[in-house]
Amino acid sequence: MTAVAVPRRGLTHDIAGVLLLAGVYFVAARLSLMTAYTHHTVTALWAPAGISLAALLMGGRRLWPGVFAGAVLSYAGFRADVAIGLAATNTIGAVLGAWLVDHFANGRHAFRRARDVLSWTMWTGLVASAVVATLTVIVLALGGDVIPAEYDDVWIERWLGNLGSVLLLAPALVLWWDRFQLRWRRQQVLEGIAFLASLVIVCGIVFGVPFEVGNSHDSPRAFAFFPILAWSAFRLGPRATATAVAVLAGIAVLATLQGQGPFALADPSQALVLVQAFLSTSAATTLGVAAAVDERQRAQRQVAVLNVELEQRIQERTAALARSEALLAEARQLRERAEAEEERERFLSEASKVLGASLELDATLHGLARLAVPRTADWCAIHLVEAGGIRQVTLAHVDPARVKQVQELMQRFPPRPEQPPAYQRVIDSGQPILIPAISDALLVQSAHSPEQLAFARSLNLVSMMVVPLIARGRTIGALSFATTTASGRHYGDPELSLAMELGRRVAIAVDNTRLFQQTQEAVKAREDFLAIASHELRTPVTSLRLQVQIVERALNEELARARTANDPWLLAAGFQRVLDFIGVLGEDSRRLVRLVNGLLDVTRIATGKLDLHLEELDFRDIVRSGIESVRPEVSNRGVRLTSRLGDPLPGRWDRLRLEQVIANLLSNAVKYGEGRPIVVKAEAEGPDVVLTVQDQGVGVDSAFQARMFDRFEQATHGQQGLGLGLYITKQIVESHGGTISVESRVGEGSTFRVRLPRAPAQTPSPGGTGT
């Protein structure tokens, strides 16, 4: 439970106050009445008025019984009705005065504003005192204590007495009651002491109290107080001023009563009036000034405080403004970044659309380069790695005419091998190049002639970046972007990452296009092969069937003849005829089998299934068998075939396959040999065996030499067979780890050379070559 201190303003407190007030009032009254000159009840020095006013103002008007009691006591010795009447008058005056101060002079704060001081002076000083004076005269008149001739004197004395006390005593009492503590800095304390000393000196000068300084009856000396009072009013505040006024008043009155000072007149009551008047006027004005000064100081302090507050608020507002500006800037930045991001995404999606639109490589890349310019670059170039080297597939700029111009100039200045251009370096390293700002020094460094430098400068390049095109782990080209002074853009990391992403997509598109092209070519090759194969197989099948029909008819004829004839020799001759025909059929079917086997070999080679059955052999035997297999062709054409087989040539080979090789080479030699002699040689050369087949026939031109080992290549059109002979021969030789080559000149014949190791190395089966 929290205990709140509640001021115990209760009856006890009030009763104590009343009693205290009564006591003080009585004492002050008694002292004051000692100076009653005009009338025994009236004095120009009525201290109790100020005391009672201060008490009722600060302690509350309900303390009025104290005033009344005190007044009654002080008028003891007077007639009862007069005493009570006077007491009532005093009470009324005090209460009225306090009420007037509360209502017109800002109550207890009356000395804080100049106009309140004025109000105090007027209402309590002049008006309330007038009321008191009037009531006093009435009471005394009713009580018969005063004669009409004395009315004005009594009134004035009473008035002045009240007024003086209210103006000279009450302010000090009120201000000290309001704030009793002395909170002065050292400087102020020193000043206060100085002031006090000066006050004492001035009192001495003017009143000879506490010590005499010259002739004190010089009335102008009284004005010496004004500087002192002014000092206190301007520098020491209302409370000190009120105190000074009270002290001064006290001394002045005392001195005057003692007949000292400029106010000391023969008539003491007159002197008191004079001194009261002087003091009251000075007090009123001085207190007013003090209040004004205090007011202004307070106003200044308030202004200072308000200034500080204002300053603070301004700072707060400024800070808040700065914060919201920062937030705005941040928001703007975020939005810009988002927009840039969006633009990048849009560009990438459009680029993907372009890349995916067609499988026509060059057209697609042209389209992509045109999309990039001028959106992301002023120049865009794409280079691809191809069989013959690096090709610039496309170069784009906003102005197509400029593109042509630049391309022509670029041809004039081809890149030098010791200073590879950026796209070359990117392709070699697989790493991108970013140059945010192209300096002239860079151009100078990479130029290899003054003309080329001038050309490079004329492009007004500002910034460039080159990214690799990487597909399936291989760098297949480069994508270059450059800006000129037209856009003034500088490339940085965000642009580079966009370019890298674009490069990825382009590489995938290019790779896909190429794979598709390769697939199409392979499919076409297969289709061509199948077409050729089926076409070529039909011809031998045709002749085979015709021979079958020949056999059928011959058999029918011979059967018919056999039925009628009796001659066994005729019969035998008939059978022989049919058998001869069947023999030809046998040859036909053997030929057909060879053709089909050739086709099967080709497919086996393509799928990597050309298996070799190796055995230890003498190469000379293989040559001899090969020669035997072509003996019919050789003797039919009447060609002279010479073989030169020297020392034994042992090794490990596939007998059937190598016989196939030799047969193929000899068969070609017969076909294209123009009937001239053919020489076959087999000899050792180092660790290898070398077979040579030489003819003196038509020869082969160098263009065909490059192609002749490919599939379906035939020297002349319409030859029987599928053009597979040399292709298969080469595959067989290579799967033994050997090589085959030809030397030939048109019109002079050809020499085929086959080099074979004694045992094949573990080569993987050939297949898929030429993809």
Added chain:
Amino acid sequence: MKRILVVDDDARIVDRLALLLGQKYEVRLASNGFDALDQLDQEVDAVLLDLRMPGLDGPGLVAELQKHRIQVPVILMSANPNLAESARSLGVRHYLAKPFDIEALEGILDRL
């Protein structure tokens, strides 16, 4: 007896056709278009013509015949799958896809 000119660069086919047709018809042989043109100085009743030949090939010979306004029935033979189209574009009515039966050929020859 009807006279048939057989034109094909494949000697075996030519020989066998000659053997098979030789009993019912008078068969003349040529191994290419030029050879055939020479033979066509003498009258024939039909020309059996292979499409693919070195020198003057089938279509070439047909063009030559049309140019010289030699009116003689032509029967085209080929292993080519587009034989029907080629025949149509050459304006030749009769064609035989290789391999064919001799009876088919004889059927066409009889109807000529």
